[in-house]
Amino acid sequence: MERRTFMKLAGAAALSFEAARPAIAQGKTTVRWWYHYDNPQNTPASLVTKFEAENPDIKIQAEPIPWGGGTDYINRIFSGLVAGNQPDCAMVRLSYLSRFGQMKALEPLDGFLANWKGRGDIADDVWKINRSPDGKQYYMPLHYVVIYLYYRQDLLQQAGLQPPKTFDDFLTAAKALTKDGVYGYGMRGGAGCHDNWGPFVLGGGASFDKGGMVADKALAANRWFVDLAVKHKVVPPSAPTDAFRQIVDAFKAGRTGMAIHHIGSAAEVVGALGDKVSAVPVPRGPDGGGWTYFGDESNAIFAGSKNKEAAFRWISFLSSAENNAEQAKLSGQLPITISDAKNWTVHPKRFVEASDASLPIARPLPDHVKTPDFVGRVLPTNLQRALTGGMNPDDLMKAVEQTFHG
Amino acid sequence: MNKATASGAIFRAATPYGFLLPALLVTALVILFPVLQTAWFSLHDYTLYDPENARFIGLKNFAAALADEVFWIALLNSAIWVTGIVSLQLLLGLGAALLLNQSFWWRGLARALVIIPWALPSVIIGLMWTWIYDFNLGVLNDILLRIGLISAPHAWLAQPSTALACIMLALVWQGFPFFTVTILAGLQTVPAELYEAAEIDGASSWRQFVHVTLPSIAGIVATAVLLRIIWVANSLDVILVMTGGGPGYATHTLPLYAFLRAYTGMEFGYAASLSLMLTAILLGIVWLYVRRQAGELER
Numbered sequence: 001m002e003r004r005t006f007m008k009l010a011g012a013a014a015l016s017f018e019a020a021r022p023a024i025a026q027g028k029t030t031v032r033w034w035y036h037y038d039n040p041q042n043t044p045a046s047l048v049t050k051f052e053a054e055n056p057d058i059k060i061q062a063e064p065i066p067w068g069g070g071t072d073y074i075n076r077i078f079s080g081l082v083a084g085n086q087p088d089c090a091m092v093r094l095s096y097l098s099r100f101g102q103m104k105a106l107e108p109l110d111g112f113l114a115n116w117k118g119r120g121d122i123a124d125d126v127w128k129i130n131r132s133p134d135g136k137q138y139y140m141p142l143h144y145v146v147i148y149l150y151y152r153q154d155l156l157q158q159a160g161l162q163p164p165k166t167f168d169d170f171l172t173a174a175k176a177l178t179k180d181g182v183y184g185y186g187m188r189g190g191a192g193c194h195d196n197w198g199p200f201v202l203g204g205g206a207s208f209d210k211g212g213m214v215a216d217k218a219l220a221a222n223r224w225f226v227d228l229a230v231k232h233k234v235v236p237p238s239a240p241t242d243a244f245r246q247i248v249d250a251f252k253a254g255r256t257g258m259a260i261h262h263i264g265s266a267a268e269v270v271g272a273l274g275d276k277v278s279a280v281p282v283p284r285g286p287d288g289g290g291w292t293y294f295g296d297e298s299n300a301i302f303a304g305s306k307n308k309e310a311a312f313r314w315i316s317f318l319s320s321a322e323n324n325a326e327q328a329k330l331s332g333q334l335p336i337t338i339s340d341a342k343n344w345t346v347h348p349k350r351f352v353e354a355s356d357a358s359l360p361i362a363r364p365l366p367d368h369v370k371t372p373d374f375v376g377r378v379l380p381t382n383l384q385r386a387l388t389g390g391m392n393p394d395d396l397m398k399a400v401e402q403t404f405h406g
Numbered sequence: 407m408n409k410a411t412a413s414g415a416i417f418r419a420a421t422p423y424g425f426l427l428p429a430l431l432v433t434a435l436v437i438l439f440p441v442l443q444t445a446w447f448s449l450h451d452y453t454l455y456d457p458e459n460a461r462f463i464g465l466k467n468f469a470a471a472l473a474d475e476v477f478w479i480a481l482l483n484s485a486i487w488v489t490g491i492v493s494l495q496l497l498l499g500l501g502a503a504l505l506l507n508q509s510f511w512w513r514g515l516a517r518a519l520v521i522i523p524w525a526l527p528s529v530i531i532g533l534m535w536t537w538i539y540d541f542n543l544g545v546l547n548d549i550l551l552r553i554g555l556i557s558a559p560h561a562w563l564a565q566p567s568t569a570l571a572c573i574m575l576a577l578v579w580q581g582f583p584f585f586t587v588t589i590l591a592g593l594q595t596v597p598a599e600l601y602e603a604a605e606i607d608g609a610s611s612w613r614q615f616v617h618v619t620l621p622s623i624a625g626i627v628a629t630a631v632l633l634r635i636i637w638v639a640n641s642l643d644v645i646l647v648m649t650g651g652g653p654g655y656a657t658h659t660l661p662l663y664a665f666l667r668a669y670t671g672m673e674f675g676y677a678a679s680l681s682l683m684l685t686a687i688l689l690g691i692v693w694l695y696v697r698r699q700a701g702e703l704e705r
Contacts, residue, residue: 075669078454099455099672189564191650237561238541240653241569246540255542369455376670385654388566 177257186256190243467679499585532647
């Protein structure tokens with residue numbers, strides 16, 4: 001074959017491949033879905049297989065995206081949106097709703113939801129929490145966790161104490177458990193510290209409303225929280241930078257008597273401590289108020305998707321009874337559907353009960369464009385400075401106030 | 407004939423540029439374009455989640471950075487970070503290279519082993535040292551407690567007084583093999599006759615090192631130091647893994663601060679101005695180095 005002929009044939013072959021591609025895929029829509037699970041070894045393959053069997057006209061391209069404390073995951077999404085290469089749908093959290101809203105990046109689901117039979121299997125409160133300020137529903141609830149208090153039953157019994165219900169109870173217990181190399185409370189001052197700071201400071205009277213961080217009650221609550229480390233020394237000296245892994249490992253190793261996290265860590269905590277560990281809702285503030293973090297996870301469809309109908313079929317499949325239970329097992333969290341929650345036996349009952357009992361005071365973080373910056377930078381750096389004596393605790397609250405209200 | 411000669415001359419003159427063109431195009435695409443884009447961003451109030459409302463603000467991002475307390479903290483930390491790490495890596499690398507240049511039966515194995523820290527990914531280094539320093543389970547506290555140097559575990563990474571030094575130590579460990587290998591290669595090019603001559607002249611080992619070894623490897627060391635200054639000044643992965651910049655701002659360096667402003671605040675305009683200032687500082691160092699090298703060549 002002459003070189004010229006070969007080049008012609010090669011060019012024609014390349015063109016025909018491109019031209020043939022749509023024909024091969026004709027009649028089959030591909031939905032790109034981005035997800036993350038705490039355990040990266042978990043895969044949604046069985047859910048995808050089941051969905052594709054039920055929906056032979058749709059192919060699901062499920063792409064795991066590294067979580068990286070949330071920052072990596074969400075940055076990929078925003079970068080994808082700016083570059084116009086976003087997936088059709090993805091797992092998302094409420095704290096980013098405002099930023100998505102500002103970009104007009106999401107597709108309202110109200111039209112789809114009106115005809116979706118599974119809607120009634122998700123509690124009205126959950127729909128309310130997930131609703132956007134513009135009144136539209138952009139998020140399809142998927143699963144959730146609620147922050148609660150882990151405690152060592154055996155150590156509290158030895159000290160003759162009950163699980164703490166108030167801040168005063170908590171301080172008493174933390175002091176009693178701090179001895180012989182054990183610290184009463186494994187405070188999280190590193191990445192993700194908002195879920196430890198919130199129950200005591202927001203639960204003690206602070207709020208995200210204008211002026212809500214610098215009110216006397218808010219400042220006092222924050223000083224009380226910082227004093228757990230600075231004055232009472234009931235937390236490990238490593239607390240300023242301790243994040244999820246450190247607080248869970250220290251609790252498992254018996255180096256701390258109480259820790260604040262959610263049901264996602266129950267399996268490994270029970271694996272290490274068995275019946276010695278239990279959980280209750282986080283303690284209430286002096287005026288009976290309380291706050292704990294509602295850790296939401298939803299799916300959303302991007303406005304730029306060309307396969308919105310197919311994408312909705314996939315995300316509604318994941319939030320339907322049975323499938324949602326399977327999805328919650330993969331994520332280590334709790335199912336969002338009422339029917340799956342009723343028969344939930346994956347986690348020990350006492351942790352499910354502690355999660356349920358926490359729901360009345362469970363709130364998401366504010367739906368504000370600055371919330372991710374508050375979580376990822378403002379709170380950790382300033383809290384760490386306060387915990388290590390490099391900053392007056394009141395200045396921490398002023399920094400938070402300034403972040404949200406200028 | 408003349409015409410043919412002239413076209414041949416043009417072809418010969420153009421050939422080098424033809425060979426260089428692909429590399430220049432790729433460089434322009436992957437380096438020059440992003441740099442220009444960064445410079446453009448730095449003149450705008452640009453947040454990633456609000457690209458439609460990006461507006462030109464001139465040099466306001468730079469003015470804001472100069473008035474930002476954290477910028478100055480990060481700049482000081484960067485200076486400590488680069489100076490401390492590069493000088494310790496150089497000392498350790500030089501020492502290791504001199505040892506590995508000696509003759510001993512397991513020299514080949516030793517030369518292979520010394521490269522291991524350099525071959526490990528930074529994230530692995532970060533995680534490994536995080537657990538070495540861990541307050542509850544770390545091996546460092548365990549050893550120091552056992553030999554009685556401390557009476558209680560120390561939270562190495564959670565205290566502002568020790569956090570930066572601890573991360574620097576991890577990076578010194580990771581990077582010294584680069585100096586070892588580079589200097590070792592330089593040592594092997596020093597002619598043995600020079601040492602013989604010095605020995606005949608009665609020079610001690612120390613004087614041989616100062617007057618023969620050091621001048622012979624000075625050029626290589628200078629190049630290695632320049633490269634390391636640039637790499638270390640830009641590195642943020644190990645800090646990100648070990649402390650995320652904390653506690654507080656104790657381990658914030660300039661690239662880390664720019665990264666955090668870009669990827670948690672999504673303030674790409676402000677982060678771009680921070681990055682450009684770091685680039686300008688590094689370009690200043692490179693300029694000094696090139697000027698020095700040019701001066702030596704002229705001599």
